[in-house]
Amino acid sequence: MNKLGVPTSIWSHIENRVSLTPEKQFLVDEFGRSYSFKEFYQEACKYAGWLRALGVVEEARVAWQLPTRVESIFLCAALCKINAVQVPMLPILRHREVTFMCRQAGVDLLIVMNEWGGFDYAGLAQDVAAEGACRRWELLPSLEDIGCAQMDTKNPVRTEEGDGERWIFYTSGTTSDPKGARHADRAILSTAMGMNACLELTAADVVPMVFPFTHIGGIIWLASMVMTGSACFVLERFSDKVFPAMSAAGVTVAGAGTVFIQEYIRYQKRLDEQPLFASLRCTTGGGASKPPNLHRDVREILGGRGYVSGYGMTECPIATMNTLHDPDRQLAATEGRPMPGMLVKIVDRDGRQLGPNDEGEICLKGPHLCLGYVDSALDTDAFDADGYLRTGDIGCVNADGWLSVTGRIKDVIIRKGENISAKRVEDVISGHPAIDAVSVIGLADEERGEMACACVVPANNMGPVGLAELEDFCIANGLRRQECPERVEVFTSLPTNASGKVLKEELKRQLASGG
Template identity: 30%
Template sequence: MTALRTVRCLADAKSAKTVEQAHQERMKMAVDRAQIDADRAVLRKRWIDEGFFTGETLSQAIDAAVVRKPNTRDHFYSEHGYQTATIAEINAQAWKLARALARAGIRKGDVIAVQMPMVPEVVPVQLAIAHLGAVALPIVHTYGPADLTTILTAGRVRMLIIPDAWRGIDFAERLAAATLPQSLDTVLVIGNGGAFTPRTLRYGDLLASDDDGKDDSLISTGDPQDDSLILFSSGTTGVPKGIRHSNESILAEYTVPFLANDGPYFTMMPPGHIAALVVIFHSILKGVEMVTADRWDAALAAEVCERHRVTQTGGVPLMLIGLLEAARQDSRDLSSIVSYRMSGTAVTPHHIRMASDAGFLAGRFYGLSEHPTVSVVNDNGSFAQRSTTDGVPSEGTEIRIVDDNGNDVPIGTDGEIATRGPELFIGYTDPSLELTSFLPGGWFLTGDIGHLDEDGAITITDRKKDIIIRGGENISPKEIEDLLLDHSAIREVAVVAYPDERLGERACAVIVLEAGQTLTLAEVIAHLSAKDTAKLKWPERLECVEAMPLTANGKVRKDVLRARLRAETAPA
C-alpha cells in the first residue's frame, strides 16, 4: 500500500481566488483523452497482476458466494411488515427474473434504472441485472419527475423498475409526470398500478411465468471490463454526473475489509445511494447477515438492533444520535453492537465519543461514488485516529494531496485529495468531464479538501465548493462547524456563504438547537472568540431552523441553504 502525502495551505490570503481563476487553474492540469486511456490500461494490468481483478464478472462472483454460504439470511422491514430469506433463495429468484427479462428482450449492456426504497424486491432485482450483464442505474426513491427526466435521459435508460406505490408516494403517477426519453421502452412495476407505453411488465407476472430454470441461452453475463453500474451524483452542486463502474471496479470494493465481522449488519440507507449498494453486495459476496428497513425510524432501528443482536451498523451523525436516544427512551439493549461506521465532514470526535460511551467502537471512513472506499479506520485503532481522521488508504488505494497546479506539497496542511485504486470508476457518461478530473498517472481529483499525517491517515476537512471567500480570504466552513458543535445549545450546524455586495461573501451559521435552548449571534461570536477563532471566520448571520434539508443519504443540502439565503438577500 502506498500513501503519497503532500498538501497546501488554504488559509493564505495570497492563495484566495475567484471561481473563474480556480477553473482556469484546473484547466492547466487537464490531460488529454489518449493519456487518460493509456494510464487506465497501465493501471488495469497492475491491478490484475496484484490480484485485485480476478477475471470474474459480478454475476459469477455472486453465484460463487452463494455456493459458499447459501444459508446467510437477509431480513427486511417495510410498510408490509417483516420478511426474511436466505441468499440462496434470493439468488434463485434473481435468476428466474433474469431469464424472464431476457425472454422479454432485455440484453447485456442495456441500462436498467431502479427507483425503489429498501424493500425486499430490491435485492433480487439488483442481482438479476448483474446476471443479465446489464447496467444498473439506481435512482434515489424520493426523486420527483424533474430529476427522473434528467437522469433517465442522461443515462439512456432502456428499462425502469419502480413499485406502483410506497408509503403514500404514487410512483406511477410521479413517472407519468416525467418526460420519458425515447430510449425507455419498458417499465417494470412491482404491484398492479400504472401502465406505460410502449410496454409495462409486472414483477409478479414475470416470477409466475413458465421457467424450467435451465434455459440461459438468451443471457450473456458479459466481460469483467463491461459496465456494470452507473451512479448519478446527488445533484447538490448542479447538473448530476453519471459515474460509470465496471464489473472489475465493483468487485474490487469487496476486497476492502469494510465490515468488522459476519454480522448481522443493519442499514436504513436507501438503495439509490452507493452506501446501501455496498451493504447489499457485501451481504451476498461476503456472506454477511443483513437487516434492513425501508425508511429511517430511530425507534424501529433500536428495536431491530436488539431483536437481531446486530453487531455492526453505521450512518451519518443524525442516525447515531437518533439510535442512542431511541434506545434510552425505549430501554433497548444495544450491547451486541461492536462497530459503527460514519462518514462525512460532519463527524466530530464528540460523535465518536458518544458511540464509545454507548459501548461500541466507532470510526470514520471516506469514499465517494467515483471511489467508494478510499480509506477506513480500523476498529482496533486508537481513539485519536478513529475520532480525528478518516482512516488509512484501503488496500490497493493510493492518495496524494496536491496544490492547484497538481504538485505534491508537504504533510500536514490542506490541499485537494487525488486518489487511484482498483475500485476507482472507469469514467463519466459525459467523457468530456474526465479531461479536468484526472492528473497524469490516472490520479482522480476528488474535489475534496484534506491532509495526510505522518502515519498515512487522511482527514477530510472540506469540499472545494464549500469554501467561503470573504473579501479575498478563504474560510473553511468545516472548521467553524466543529467549533460550534461544542456549544451546549447546538444540536446541528451548517456554515454556508451568503452574498455580500462589498465583500463578495459572508458566513451564515444555520443551526438546529437542542430542545428548550435559545441562541443569539452575539453568543455564537462569544463562543468562537473564547476559542481564539480569527474574527474574519466569525459568522455574520445566524439562522435557527427546526431541521436541516438533507439528501437521501442524510447529508446536509448546503445548496438548498445557500439558495434560501441568496433569495432572502436579493435586491427587492
C-alpha cells in the same frame, strides 16, 4: 470466475455464496419476511426471467427508482445475472433529475413502484417515457406476481467479466446537472473486500440497510454480504420506530453515517441500562463530517469498538478507512488510511504534491475509481495527468498515513450524507422577486452534518423573505424539500472579491461571529 477460480463479478459471487451456505439466513425485513441465500438466489432468478420476457438482454441499460425493499435487492441481483448496465436512482429524485439521467444514460427500461410515500412514481415514469428520455417503463412486480415467472437459468456471457461498465451512479456536484459516474463490478467488489477487512465482517454479523439501497453504498454492502455470508436487516424508512425490530434482529455493525449514529445514541439514552444493540461490535459510515466526540459517545453509550469511518465519494467509494484496531485518537479525528491498492496524494493549487500534514486538495487513484463520467467532457477537469481524481475536498495526510478531511473546494452542501448543489439552489432563489442577490452556504449542524443557509439581499422596497415563504417558492420552482434552505440570513450586501465572486468563507465567518 477468472482463470484462478476467483469470482470477478457480483453475480459470480452470489453463485459462490449459494454453493457455500445455501440455508444461511440473508435478508430479514421489518415486516418479518426472511430469506436464505438460496431463497434470495431463486427469487433473483425469477426476476431475471421476468426481465428476459421483457426483452432485457446483456448490456441493456436499466434504470430503477425503488425504495429499500427485498424486492429491490432481488431485482438488482437479477440485473447482475443478465449482465445489464444498471442505473439506480434515489427515490427522492423527481421529474427534472430522472428525465436528465434517463436521457443522458440512454436508458432502455425504467422500473418503478406504482406509488410510495404518497408520490406517484408510475405517473413520473409515464411522463419520462412520453418525453422520450427512456424507451419504456414498467412497474416492479410483487413477490406474489413474480412467483409464476419462469426462472432464468441462462449462464450470461461475460467477455469483460468484472471490468466492463455495469453501473451508472448519479451524484450532484457543483453544477446544476447530476453527474453520472460509470463503474465496473470489479471496483464495487474491491471496495467491499477492503471494507470487509477493516470491519472484520463474518457470517455472524447482522448489518442494517438504513440508507437507500439505490445509493452506491447499498450495492457495496450487497457485495460485502454476499462475500462474507453476513445477514442484512432491510428497512424502507429510517426512524426510531424500527429500532426495536433492528434490536431483535441482533444488529452487530450499525451504520451508516453520522446522522444515523446520532439517532441511535439519542434513542439509547432513553433506554437507560437496556442496550439497544446488545451484540454491537462497532458503528460505521462516511459521506459526511463527524463531530470529534462522536467516537467517544458511541463507545460510552452504544458500546462496541466505536465509530469506524471512511472517506470516499460516488466516483471513488471508501478510498480510506479506519480499522477496529486503530488508536482512539485516529478513530475520532481521521478517516483512516488508504484501502489496499488505493493511492492518496495531497496537492496545492498548482497540482504539486505536498508532504505530510500539509493541507491541500485530496486526489485519489486505484481500483475503487470509476471508469469516468457518462459525459466524458467532464473527465478532463476531474482527473489529473496521472489519472488521479481531483476530489475538490481539502485535507492532509499525517506521517503515518491517516487522512483528515478539513474542508471542500467544491461548492456542495452535504446534508445527511446527500449532496446538494448550492448553485442549483441559488439559481432558483435568484428568481424570487423580493430577492436581489443570494448566496447559499453550508453551515455545520449536529443533526444534519451541514444545513443550507440562504444569505440574501432584499430587492429595493421589498420586505424580508421568511423561511416558510422561501421554501414554498423553492418547491414550486422544482427543488426537492431536502434541497431547500433551512436558514435565511439577510444582508445589505454580499462580500465579493475583485472579480465579483461572492466570498462564501467570509459569509461563514460573519455568521459564526454573529456579525
